[in-house]
Amino acid sequence: MYVWSYTTQHSDPVVLTFPVRSKEPSLATLVSPNAGSHEPGLILVKPMTGQIAYWDAVGSAVAEGLIQRAGVQTVLPIASDETITYLCNAEPAGFVLATSKGALWNISVRDAEGRPNLSFVPMTNTGGAWLSGLRSFIGGGQGRADVVAVKPGVRDANSERREVFVATKRGGIEKWELARGGVYRLCGHGDIYTAMHQLLQDQLSGDPTLSIVDIASVPNKHGSSDKLIILASCIGQNSSGYAIFSCHFSENQQPRISSGTFLPPAPEDYSSLRPAAVTQPQLYVPPPGRSAFIAYSRGFSVISLPNGSEDWPYRDTITFREDFPQLRVIGSGQEDLTYDRTSNRKLRNPGMILVLQGAGVARVETFDTEVGDLRLLTSGGDWIQSKIEQAVFYGVSGENPIDFKPRQEWNWKLHDVERVTIKISTEILTSGNSVRLPNVMVVSKYTQLGLPLEEFLTTKSHSLVSLAQYLRSFFPNVSYATRQTLLLDAEKAAAVKHLWLTWGKRLEAFDTHERGTQILESVVKDMRREATGEAVYVDVVREWFRNEVSSAMFMKLISQGSKIGDLIVRSLRVCQKYVRSQYGKDPMILARAILEANEIVLVHAYSAYSNRSTLSLLPMNSARNTR
Numbered sequence: 005m006y007v008w009s010y011t012t013q014h015s016d017p018v019v020l021t022f023p024v025r026s027k028e029p030s031l032a033t034l035v036s037p038n039a040g041s042h043e044p045g046l047i048l049v050k051p052m053t054g055q056i057a058y059w060d061a062v063g064s065a066v067a068e069g070l071i072q073r074a075g076v077q078t079v080l081p082i083a084s085d086e087t088i089t090y091l092c093n094a095e096p097a098g099f100v101l102a103t104s105k106g107a108l109w110n111i112s113v114r115d116a117e118g119r120p121n122l123s124f125v126p127m128t129n130t131g132g133a134w135l136s137g138l139r140s141f142i143g144g145g146q147g148r149a150d151v152v153a154v155k156p157g158v159r160d161a162n163s164e165r166r167e168v169f170v171a172t173k174r175g176g177i178e179k180w181e182l183a184r185g186g187v188y189r190l191c192g193h194g195d196i197y198t199a200m201h202q203l204l205q206d207q208l209s210g211d212p213t214l215s216i217v218d219i220a221s222v223p224n225k226h227g228s229s230d231k232l233i234i235l236a237s238c239i240g241q242n243s244s245g246y247a248i249f250s251c252h253f254s255e256n257q258q259p260r261i262s263s264g265t266f267l268p269p270a271p272e273d274y275s276s277l278r279p280a281a282v283t284q285p286q287l288y289v290p291p292p293g294r295s296a297f298i299a300y301s302r303g304f305s306v307i308s309l310p311n312g313s314e315d316w317p318y319r320d321t322i323t324f325r326e327d328f329p330q331l332r333v334i335g336s337g338q339e340d341l342t343y344d345r346t347s348n349r350k351l352r353n354p355g356m357i358l359v360l361q362g363a364g365v366a367r368v369e370t371f372d373t374e375v376g377d378l379r380l381l382t383s384g385g386d387w388i389q390s391k392i393e394q395a396v397f398y399g400v401s402g403e404n405p406i407d408f409k410p411r412q413e414w415n416w417k418l419h420d421v422e423r424v425t426i427k428i429s430t431e432i433l434t435s436g437n438s439v440r441l442p443n444v445m446v447v448s449k450y451t452q453l454g455l456p457l458e459e460f461l462t463t464k465s466h467s468l469v470s471l472a473q474y475l476r477s478f479f480p481n482v483s484y485a486t487r488q489t490l491l492l493d494a495e496k497a498a499a500v501k502h503l504w505l506t507w508g509k510r511l512e513a514f515d516t517h518e519r520g521t522q523i524l525e526s527v528v529k530d531m532r533r534e535a536t537g538e539a540v541y542v543d544v545v546r547e548w549f550r551n552e553v554s555s556a557m558f559m560k561l562i563s564q565g566s567k568i569g570d571l572i573v574r575s576l577r578v579c580q581k582y583v584r585s586q587y588g589k590d591p592m593i594l595a596r597a598i599l600e601a602n603e604i605v606l607v608h609a610y611s612a613y614s615n616r617s618t619l620s621l622l623p624m625n626s627a628r629n630t631r
Contacts, residue, residue, distance in 0.1 A: 005032060007046070007062050010357070010365050020062055028052050031091040033099070035060070035113060047099065047113065051088040054080035058113050060120050078122040080109060092154040097166035097182035100127070106148030108170065110186050125186040148172060152216055152284070158223040158291075167191070169232065169253075171219045175200065177232070177251070177259045194258035200236060200249055203264045212240035214247070218287040220296070222309065230254050233296050233309065235287040238266070246270055246285065248296070248319075250310055263314035268413060271303035271323035288338035290354040294372045297356035299336035304358065304368055308380055318380040328405040335359035339367070363405070388416060389424045396428070396470045410478050421479050422486040425471060429493045432467050457550055458508075461501040468494040469615070491616065498611035503571075504549050506603055523600040527574040572608060575601040 005022040028051060035045030038060055045060045058076045082088065082103055090102040099111040101124075108127035115121040150173035157167030170178040175197025182188045200214050215237045222231040232251040238244065249264035270285070286299045289309070298305040308318035324331045336359065342352040355369030381387055395408035410416060472490045475482055507524055528548045582597045 005030065005048075007034070022048075031088060033091055033093045034062070035093075036095050037061075045113070047091070047111075049088055049091055049101065054082045054088060056080060056111070056122055056124075058120060058122050060113075076113070076120045076122045078124070080124060082107075089151060090154040092156055092168060094156045094166040094168050094182050095159070096164045097184060098186070100154055100168050100180075100182070102151045102154045102170065106151055106172075108148075108154075108180075110182060110188050112184070112186050116185065123186060125188075127180065127188055127190075129190050148176065148178070150174065153219045155219055155221065157221045167221070169219055169221060171216045171234070173215050175214070175216060177219070177253065179253055179255070191255045192253060192257055192259070194253075196234070196249075196251060196259050196261055199261040200234075200247070200264060203249070203261055204238070204247060204266070207266060208238070208240070212238050214238055217246070217284050220287045220289040222289050223291040223293040232259070233287060233289050234261075235285060235298060246298075248307060248316070250314075263310055263316070265316045265319070267298075267305060267307070267319055268321040268411075270305075270321065271300050273301050283334075286336050288336070288356050290338040290340045290356075292341055292354065292372060295354060295370045297338065297368060299333050299356060299358060301332050304333070304356065306368065306370065318382050320382055323407045324405050325407045330362045331405050332361040333358050334361045339369070341372070385420060385424055388420055389428060392421075392424060392428060392471070392474065395474050396467055399470075399474075418479065418481065421475075422482050425475055425482075426486060426489050429468060429471055429490050432464055432471070433493045433497055457546060458501075458504065460550065461497070461504055465494070465497040465501045468497050494615050495612045498615050499608050500549060502607045502611050503604065506607055507545060507549075510600065510603075523575050523578050523597055524571075524604065526578050527571055530574065531570075572605050575604045 007020040007022070008017045010017075031049040031051060033047050035047060035058070037044050041061065043061045043063055045058065046062045048057045049055070056078050060075060080088065080101065083105070086107075087104045088101050089104050090100075092100040092102075094100055099113070101109040101111060103109075109124050110127050112123045113120065115123075148170070151170060152173050153169070153171040155169050155171075157169060159166060165181055165183045168180045168182055170176075170180070175195050176193070177196055178193040179191040180188055181191050197214060201208075204214075216234060217237050218235045220233050222233060224231070230252060232253055234249040234251050236247050236249065238247050246267045247264055248267055250262045251259050252262055253259040283301060288297045288299075289295070290297075294309060294311065296305075296307040296309055298307070303321060303323035305319065305321045307316065307320075310316060337357045339352055339355045339357055341350070341354045343350055353369040354372055355367055358366045358368065360366055391408075391410065391414075398404055398406070399408035468490070472494055475486075475490065503524075510522070525545050528545050532544060532548065579597050579601050582594060
């Protein structure tokens with residue numbers, strides 16, 4: 005077992021190694037640091053023997069030699085055919101252990117004076133020092149077989165009590181409240197299997213079996229955990245998948261299912277690659293409680309929770325590519341929205357941490373506070389654009405393990421795909437668009453104005469090529485008009501890139517003492533003056549290459565006929581002007597002007613030919629392949 009700080013800025017963090025001398029996998033959890041210390045404690049549980057060890061600092065655990073000389077030890081009195089299956093951290097109230105027979109144990113790690121001390125009490129309906137008032141509940145573990153989740157409720161900073169929720173495979177839900185010193189009480193229990201089944205019966209075929217997989221409490225401003233999110237598997241004769249539900253569970257009342265929906269198909273699990281049992285998906289709902297995260301063994305899901313309605317607007321599942329079969333999620337946990345107490349600066353977005361076999365640690369986060377009340381959907385044109393953008397800008401690298409292929413269940417219409425891809429192509433060509441939303445500035449992914457100009461132009465060109473290749477690979481039946489539009493946009497971006505490289509080489513070889521005027525500079529100044537009326541320029545050519553097809557200025561320039569293709573015509577006019585001027589009397593100046601004009605023409609022709617050969621978006625032998 006390994007313990008390290010994953011938030012450290014060091015590339016090689018300090019790793020504490022715990023050599024667990026046992027063939028059985030152990031359960032462990034970190035404990036909040038003592039007052040005045042930043043080093044967390046550690047609880048380690050051996051499931052088959054019931055042995056429990058506690059250290060108030062992980063450093064002392066390493067120094068003492070794990071388990072052999074522990075600061076505090078005890079043994080839970082479990083039966084020979086009974087094992088410990090869950091360890092739940094419910095600080096500051098304590099910890100909860102669940103066994104294979106459904107028994108629950110309340111574990112405390114300190115005595116009344118705050119000294120390290122392990123103690124335990126069985127959790128029954130008698131409620132320890134409190135009376136639960138639910139005498140009908142069967143005590144012990146009877147009626148609680150197949151426990152699949154033991155999860156803490158929201159932590160209240162103003163109280164030392166903590167709620168804990170227990171779920172069984174067949175739909176049993178319990179709500180407990182814990183306090184320091186082994187004090188607990190049962191706040192409510194009930195069965196939700198029938199309600200879940202009835203809610204989805206219109207979408208179910210036959211009589212499939214529902215099984216709870218995991219649960220998570222939903223935080224709110226008051227800290228109460230009256231709302232739960234429940235993840236369940238749905239297995240039918242011909243198909244299987246997962247569904248998610250919202251459940252209201254007030255104190256001393258039966259749990260009530262308010263809404264639910266099926267999730268996108270889960271990533272396929274290559275279980276043959278790992279002999280051990282396949283782990284169940286894990287569900288997390290970090291504060292502020294607007295999004296849910298699900299960790300699968302081969303991917304993850306991000307879900308927007310219902311807010312004022314019963315629908316689930318955003319449900320997206322991300323999977324790993326098939327050619328990365330070794331990539332697996334072997335551990336996960338949630339990250340809460342965190343602010344600096346002094347400056348109120350946001351330190352961390354709500355999210356999920358994934359430990360990936362063969363890769364390392366990854367963070368999945370949402371921007372709930374920035375998005376505000378904006379309603380995100382996994383349908384419509386905006387969502388299609390988002391998915392295609394992800395594929396174009398993040399899927400171009402062969403080292404990216406995420407699968408960006410469109411899926412059959414998305415049911416995209418071809419005309420919607422064509423409309424969205426043309427929109428993306430235009431935005432890339434115009435360097436992107438900035439959209440202002442309330443309290444947030446959403447900048448297009450293609451707007452990377454901080455890059456050096458050559459890299460900026462290359463990135464735009466590569467993005468357009470990637471967009472065309474994406475369309476050709478997954479939507480080969482797009483219309484001729486769409487193909488033509490994408491091809492021409494890619495040609496324009498390539499022409500700008502090559503023309504800038506040519507201009508840069510010309511400047512390097514240009515002798516400032518030679519008489520004459522640069523063709524490209526003259527053309528750009530004319531276009532800028534016609535579009536804006538300005539007559540004073542600072543590095544006008546560089547500015548034109550960066551902003552020539554950019555936002556509102558681009559639209560104004562277009563109205564003046566200053567597209568990149570018009571450079572050819574305008575260059576010819578400048579040459580003709582040179583012939584009629586005093587420069588026409590100097591053959592060297594005239595020759596250099598004609599040479600530069602020819603370079604502009606050849607760059608356009610070369611870019612067009614190169615892109616059409618690369619993309620093959622239009623049949624090269626087609627009579628329509630002419631302009």
